[in-house]
Amino acid sequence: MTFRSAVYAVVRRIPRGEVATYGQVAALLGRARAARAVGGAMGSCPADVPWHRVVNAQGGISRRRRDSGMLTQRIRLEQEGVRLRRGKVWLARFQWEPPRGRRGRS
DNA sequence: GACTTGACTAGAC
């Protein structure tokens, strides 16, 4: 199980209409400081991974080196009902609150 | 195994 596949597993759990931050995903994996690695994993992910539901700590859409997919991300989020405030996701309202005691043990 | 890169962050200025 690579770190990346673990990342995908978590992202797939993000409910439609909600979002999570890179740091949040990292924390759920027990690697609170690996937000950067999470971003790297998102660079290329399976089609069934709702990558658009992952944003940076400020609720903003991080820039890719190339591709302007960040535009697609914003649109997809809005279509799911996630509202933005001044170009940034309204985290206080749409940030995902993952259930605890999951991840295998209780 | 060292070195580089990147969709990150938090803290200084």
Next chain:
DNA sequence: AGTCTAGCCAAGT
């Protein structure tokens, strides 16, 4: 509030 700097982590060379 906008920029810069320094940690942090996994992957690919």
